[in-house]
Amino acid sequence: MATEPANPRYRSERSHQAILDAALKLCLEQGFARTSVDAIAREAGVGKQTIYRWWPSKAAVLVEAINRRSAPSVDFPDTGDVYADLRDQMVAVAKFFQTTQSSTYREVIGAAQSDPAAAQAILDTLVNPRVQGCRRRLERAQRQGQIRADAALDDIVELIYAPLYYRLLMGTRPTTPEQVDDILNLVFDGLRPRTPSPR
Amino acid sequence: MATEPANPRYRSERSHQAILDAALKLCLEQGFARTSVDAIAREAGVGKQTIYRWWPSKAAVLVEAINRRSAPSVDFPDTGDVYADLRDQMVAVAKFFQTTQSSTYREVIGAAQSDPAAAQAILDTLVNPRVQGCRRRLERAQRQGQIRADAALDDIVELIYAPLYYRLLMGTRPTTPEQVDDILNLVFDGLRPRTPSPR
Amino acid sequence: MATEPANPRYRSERSHQAILDAALKLCLEQGFARTSVDAIAREAGVGKQTIYRWWPSKAAVLVEAINRRSAPSVDFPDTGDVYADLRDQMVAVAKFFQTTQSSTYREVIGAAQSDPAAAQAILDTLVNPRVQGCRRRLERAQRQGQIRADAALDDIVELIYAPLYYRLLMGTRPTTPEQVDDILNLVFDGLRPRTPSPR
Amino acid sequence: MATEPANPRYRSERSHQAILDAALKLCLEQGFARTSVDAIAREAGVGKQTIYRWWPSKAAVLVEAINRRSAPSVDFPDTGDVYADLRDQMVAVAKFFQTTQSSTYREVIGAAQSDPAAAQAILDTLVNPRVQGCRRRLERAQRQGQIRADAALDDIVELIYAPLYYRLLMGTRPTTPEQVDDILNLVFDGLRPRTPSPR
DNA sequence: TCTTAAGCGAGACGGTACGTCACGTCTTCTG
DNA sequence: CAGAAGACGTGACGTACCGTCTCGCTTAAGA
Structure with a gap:
């Protein structure tokens, strides 16, 4: 992983976990910006040097800590219905946000x-x-003819997730799970007015 | 405006402009994070307190500075063709990004x-x-029947701009003007496979 | 006076007094060091410039303010008994300290x-x-033979007052009125052991 | 010592000395009031925090620095002649002043x-x-009958040194070594006019 | 009586220094 | 001898005052 050094010889697993736990806890309590490396070390009962030995920055510690917590959510479901699967996954993201x-x-x-x-x-x-x-997942859907054959998959992935991140980062409006349907409807059917077509 | 105090009595216009100029210049040279308020004050030939008097934070200074530079781009074109107008505006954003x-x-x-x-x-x-x-602009297009009547305009605005911001902020890929067409095509026509329809 | 400018044309007596009062009040409340010129101006309902116009420094303001309060104590008593007169004056100083x-x-x-x-x-x-x-007062006493003819008066003045100032400024011990007699006894009779002499 | 924290664990002796040297040097060059803690830190090649860690104030730094320089002068001479010994010590103080x-x-x-x-x-x-x-020293002299048995020693010490400090702090006149004799003559013989007595 | 020049309150201005916080590295002692 | 504890050099922070300046306003002098 990008945040890991090559050779974790002698690395103390106890300290490793304590640092990740302390970092998450403090960020939850007072925010990332107000959490200092000193405070993480103190909370974890660890020397500051131990943190700097294994991670290049406070942010890197939290990337790993967040990843550890959210590892289960990597798998993408496949029920056969790509719309429903995307919906599931986006709702999960929206709820997390x-x-x-x-x-x-x-x-x-x-x-x-x-x-x-x-x-x-x-x-x-x-x-x-x-x-x-x-x-x-989109590849499979495309092969099965559930989405247009000429659509670039990378563009689709971004088109779907970008609105959630946009709301998260720009703070325009909260990301409620209900809005996921609005997004997916638009993305699946497009903006163009149309003659009635079967769904 | 949010970054302005209520009563700018005796505010020195000379200092005001010098601060905005200095802030932009230093951020361009060394980045926002490496630019200190001290440095902006020094570069502008201004006391630090003068900055803190009129803005709550370094970020607020740059919001105003960026806004002053980009004020002209607020107007949205209207040639009658909503697709082309959106394209123009998005290309401008993509180029800026x-x-x-x-x-x-x-x-x-x-x-x-x-x-x-x-x-x-x-x-x-x-x-x-x-x-x-x-x-x-989208409202007019909707009234003219160029886009679906049942689409929520706020959702559309975000759907269009979100991918550009997503790439900017997540660093997945650079935002080239060419990609604007890819996004607009997807957004206008949707993901669903379809029987040939006239453009 | 040294703290006064040459030509107080148009000087507002109201402001003048308000500044001296405010300065004394604030110094009494929070100490001289914690009292800023800004605070004196605010308390006196006066512009800062008005203070700087008439006094060179915060200290100069307080010299004048203290002087105004203590003007009556300039006169030195003369009852004919120089020891008693010195005692009176020193006790007054000790009490003030x-x-x-x-x-x-x-x-x-x-x-x-x-x-x-x-x-x-x-x-x-x-x-x-x-x-x-x-x-x-000492000159008169010397002429009357109450103190040694060969003693330099300036030395005597300092010898008498210096212990009070020493205690005030060095904080060795508080200056109680009782100690005045101790000092005067020493100063009048000297350190040398002696054959009994009439007072 | 009052200016020392209880537990100087891991204190860097190199920095410690550099701070004292820098403080004295800068105060000599430009005065105590014009010497900032920043400047001392810079001159000493030391972080400001290191100064604040070990001393409560700029003044405390200089108390220690002055003390280090003047440590040798603590011992009081004893030649048997208390007048001469006092004279020696006072001349040293007067010269320093x-x-x-x-x-x-x-x-x-x-x-x-x-x-x-x-x-x-x-x-x-x-x-x-x-x-x-x-x-x-005065105690010994008193036991040997060189000074009055009924004189309070603390009063004498202050009576002797106070005039020197008075002149230093009130700026009435400079403290020349010659004046030491004037003070001591007065202090030993007292103010009272007397029948000729052997010295 | 009417200018007019000053003093005036208010407070913004360019500065200096403050004392604190956090950084990332280095040092010392301890288990 | 690895690691906790934390001191170190560095540098930015946001605040407090400094002494000067720029505003309008009031006020008293002299034309």
């Missing part, structure tokens, strides 16, 4: 705007694995 | 993730005025 | 250590007039 | 008028050890 924990994720993405290494870690660890899962 | 200056905007949005006041300033000053322009 | 107001005086002398102009104002306005009064 | 370095001491005492902790440090570190030395 409504929780308090998501603001740690939000702040980490914010910090990554000034920290290319953190940005890369987010992509590699959190975003891309899920994007790949979605892409594979 | 490719420039070096956009990374200041990007970092300011990043900082706003930990600073609700800055987030509000971005919405009020930069985002919402342009969103309103787009929305009004 | 025990009051809360004296710590303003103390702090002003402290500030004068880094401000030659203030030091000069203290000498000219507060110290020297009283020293001269004491000196004149 | 004439040097440029003494104005650092003077300004520190000034600052202590608004800083009780600094005042205490001056007493504990600089004044009281020397006062005790003087007091012990």
Whole structure:
């Protein structure tokens, strides 16, 4: 993983876990920006050096911590109905974006705007694995003729998730699960007015 | 405006402009995160307190500075062809997102993730005025039957701009003007496979 | 007076008094060091410039304010008994040094250590007039044979008052009126052991 | 010592000395009031925090620095002739008060008028050890009958040193070594006119 | 009586220094 | 001898005051 050094010789698993736990806890309590590395070390009962030994930045610690918590959600469901599967997955994301924990994720993405290494870690660890899962599901749907054959899959993935991230990061409106249907309807049927067509 | 105090008595216009200029210049040279308020004050030949007197944070200064530079782009074109008009505007945004200056905007949005006041300033000053322009254009198009009557306009605005912001902020891929057509095609025609329909 | 400009044309007597009152009040409440010129101006309902127009420094304001309050104590008594007269005056000084107001005086002398102009104002306005009064009284006593003819009067004045100031400024011990007799006994009779002599 | 924290764990001796040296140097060059903590840190090649970690104030730093320089002068001579010994010690003090370095001491005492902790440090570190030395010398002299048996020693110590401090702090006149004899003559023989007595 | 120049309250201005916080590295002692 | 504890150099923070300046307004002098 991008946030891991090559050779974790002598690495203390106890300290490792304690750091991730402490980081998440403190960010939840007071926000990522107000959480210092010193505070994480103190909370984890760990020397500051131990953190700097294994992670390049505070953001990297939280990328790993968030990933550990959200690992189960990587798998993309496949019930045969791509609309329903996308809906399920997006609702899960929308619900997460409504929780308090998501603001740690939000702040980490914010910090990554000034920290290319953190940005890369987010992509590699959190975003891309899920994007790949979605892409594979869309591929199957495309092969089965459930979505247009000429649509670029990467464009579709982004078109679907972008509105959720847009609302999260720009704060235009909260991301409620109900809005997922609005998005999917638009994305599936398009903007163009049409002669009545069977769904 | 959100970043302005109620009563700018005796405010020095010279200092005001010098601060905005200095802030933009330094952010362009070394990035927003590496630009300190001290440095802006020094570059502008201004006391630090003068900055804190009129703006609540470094981010707020840059919201106003960016807004001053980009004020002309608020107007949304109306040639009668909504697809072409959206395309024009999106291409302009995509081009801006490719420039070096956009990374200041990007970092300011990043900082706003930990600073609700800055987030509000971005919405009020930069985002919402342009969103309103787009929305009004879509309303006319909807009245003229160029887009579906049952589509919620706010959803459409976000569906169109979100992919550009997503790429900007998540760094998945650069936002080239060519991709604008890919997005618009998807958005207008939808994902559903279809019997040939006239464009 | 040293703290007064040459030509007080148009000077507002109301403001003048308000400044002196405000300065004394604030110093009494929170100490000289914690009292800012801004605060004095605000308390006096006066523009800051008005203070700077008439006094060179915060310390100079307080020298004048203290002087106004203590003007009556300049006169040195003359009952014919120089010992008793010195005792009276020293007791008055010792009592003042025990009051809360004296710590303003103390702090002003402290500030004068880094401000030659203030030091000069203290000498000219507060110290020297009283020293001269004491000196004149000692001169008469010397002419009347109550003190040694060969003693330098300036040395005597300092020898008498220095212990009080020493205790005030060095904080070795408080200056109680009772100690005045101890000092005067020593000063009058000297350290040398002696054959019994008539008082 | 009053200016030392209880437990100097891991304190860097190199930084410690560099701070004291830098503080003295800068105060000598530009005065105590014009010397900022920033400047001391810069001159010493040390972080500002390191100063604040070990001393409560700029004044406390200089109390320790002055003490380190003047440690040798604590011992009080004892040749058997108390007048001569006092004269020696007072001349040394008077000479020091004439040097440029003494104005650092003077300004520190000034600052202590608004800083009780600094005042205490001056007493504990600089004044009281020397006062005790003087007091012990006077005790011996008193036992040997060189000074009056009924004189309070603390009063004598202050009576002797106070005029020197008075001149230093009130700026009435410089403290020349010649004046020491004038003071001592007065103090030993007293003010009272007398029948010729053998010295 | 009417200018007119000043003093005036208010407070913004360019600055300096403050004392604190967090960073990422280095050092010391302890288990 | 690895790791906790935390001191270190660095640098930015946001605040407090400094002494000067720029505003309109009031006020008293002299034309």
